[in-house]
Amino acid sequence: MSRQQLCRVSQRVLGEGSGGGAKVWAEIIKLSQGPNIVSDLGQGYPDFDGCLKAREAACEVIQGNARLxxxxxxxxxxxxxKxxxxxxxxxxxxPAEARVDVDLNVLVVxxxxxxxxxxxxxxxxxxxxxxxxxPFFPWYLPAVRMAGGIPVTQTLKPPGFAIDFDALEKSITEKTKLIVFNSxxxxxxxxxxxxxxxxxxELVIRKDLLCISDEVYEEFVFNPDMRHQRLAHEKGMASRTLTLGSASKVFSLTGWRxxxxxGPPDLIAAVSSMHAYSTYCAPTPFxxxxxxxxxxxxxxxxxxVAKELAQIGSQFKENAHMLGEALASLGCSIIPPDGGYFLVCDVRGTGKTDVEFSKWMALEKGVICVPMSVFHNSEDAPDFLVRFAICKRHExxxxxVEAITAPQT
Known part of the structure; x- marks a missing residue:
């Protein structure tokens, strides 16, 4: 075999998707396709119709506007x-500094x-x-590495998952350029x-850093004592922050992309250049x-639309409550979500690891969930947390719930 044949695929691509987490993901996906699965709560996509207003407008464009x-x-x-x-x-x-201009501060991707x-x-x-x-959205890590960056992970510990600011500050060095934040x-x-x-x-400004603030779940905050707050609205942060959003999550339209x-004009212009080289534009009718x-x-x-989103948020909250009660009957400890698409539980009370529990749940109960260890990069990642998607229909x-609480045969 020639050297050219041996090196057909780049090393940076070969370095992604071959770790233990990727193998576990592949196993879970395979299990989700089994004939006995009654409820797939693995991947975070809604299984109900997305926003009607958006769909009707897109259909009108598709049927009646050739240019669009x-x-x-x-x-x-x-x-x-606009x-x-x-x-x-x-x-x-x-704040005045955080207000955005249509020509300078926004990019559709x-x-x-x-x-x-x-x-x-x-x-x-x-x-x-x-x-x-x-734990993190799995695409963060390869995106950093494929850009030549060095990922430095900081663990959010259960049950609160709040930032440990002492540990965060110690992790920042002269080489640190960016923090990725998600709420x-x-x-x-x-x-x-x-x-x-x-x-x-305060830390980002004092250390002269940039921040990506992933706020795709901004419309879904369940705790009545909380509200979504934009990082870019903090004094001094508008010039340092790229804020990300998505119709996939806001309007339950994950297939529209x-x-x-x-963000600030220089960062928006730079990201726009890479967007142009990658996909050029998002689908126009959508x-x-x-x-x-x-x-x-x-x-x-x-x-x-506001009423529709409020109803969906209430549905997700109720889903988390129903599912949590069922999982508690198995000996799981529930960590109620403040918002978003997912429910996390601690499975140590079942005597199983996260991977063992997820496989058992699929094979014995017909319910798909995801071991949280796949969302970690650290070798000492906890092996007792499992994620369930709650962004689903009540049915x-x-x-x-019926499958989880059914007597073991």
């Missing part, structure tokens, strides 16, 4: 960019996942260190408190559908 079925401008359609800016600026309490990859390519040079909080958090459901947001902003980024839904949402709490959760 072609390429959009690289930064996004004018209609969606809708995004109006939605961001609607709060009169936003082909999903927030693409935004993460494009942002790392645009910001990170080889050798730069990037702090990531684990509401995937996979833990933690919503950062105002104190956490303030302390993180429409996301967005807000941009227009997203714009219609955003316009309605921005019009006020009594709008059709899907009910089937899972």
């Amino acid at each position: 079925n072609q390429y959009s401008p690289i930064p996004g359609t004018p209609g969606l960019k 809708a995004l800016v109006d939605h961001w600026n609607k709060d009169s309490g936003i 082909t999903s927030a996942t693409e935004a993460i990859y494009a942002a790392m390519q645009a910001i990170i040079d080889p050798g730069d260190e990037v702090v990531i909080f684990e 509401p958090h995937n996979p833990t459901g933690h919503v950062a408190s105002p104190e956490e947001i303030s302390k993180l902003a 429409v996301g967005w980024a807000f 941009q227009e559908g997203t714009a219609a839904a955003l316009r309605d949402l921005t019009s006020g709490p009594d709008s059709v 899907t959760i009910s089937r899972a």
Whole structure:
């Protein structure tokens, strides 16, 4: 075999997707395709119709507007960019420095996942260190490494999953350039408190760092004593923060692949360049559908879309409660989510590890869940936490509850 044949695939690609976490993911996916599965609560996608306003508007464009079925401008359609800016600026309490301009501070991307990859390519040079909080959305880590960056992980510990600021500060070196922050958090459901947001902003400014704030779950905060708070709204942070959002999560339309980024002009321009080289533009009809839904949402709490989102949030909260009670009957300790798409439980009371429990749940109960160790990079990652998706119809959760609580045969 020639050297050329041996090296057909780049080393950076060979280095991704071959670890233990990837193998566990592959096993879980295979189990989810089994004939006896009654409820798939593994992957975080809704199994109900997404936002009606968005879907109707997209259908109208597809059927009746030839131009809007072609390429959009690289930064996004004018209609969606304006809708995004109006939605961001609607709060009169936003500091002047954090208000955004449609021509300078917003970019439409082909999903927030693409935004993460494009942002790392645009910001990170080889050798730069990037702090990531684990457990994390799995795409963060390869995005850092494929940009030549060095990931530095900081563990969020159960049951609160709050940032350990002493440990975070100790992890920052002269090579640190960027912190990746996510609230509401995937996979833990933690919503950062105002104190956490303030302390993180102070540290980022004092250490002269940049921050990616992944806020795709912003519309789903369950705890009535909490609210979603933007990191970029903290004093001094607008010029240092890329804020990511997504129609996938806000409007339950994961297949549309429409996301967005807000940030300072230089970072938006840099990410836009990488976006252009990657996908050029997000799907134009779906941009227009997203714009219609955003316009309605921005019009006020009594709008059709606002009421729809409130109902979905209530549904997710109830799903977490129902599922939690069922899992507790097995000896699991439940960690109620403050927001987001997921419920986490501690399975030590069952005598199983996270991987053992997930496989047992699939094979014996027909319910798919995910071991949280796949969302870690540290060798000493906890092996007793499991994640369940709650972004499902009531009927899907009910089937899972029935299966979980059924007597063992």
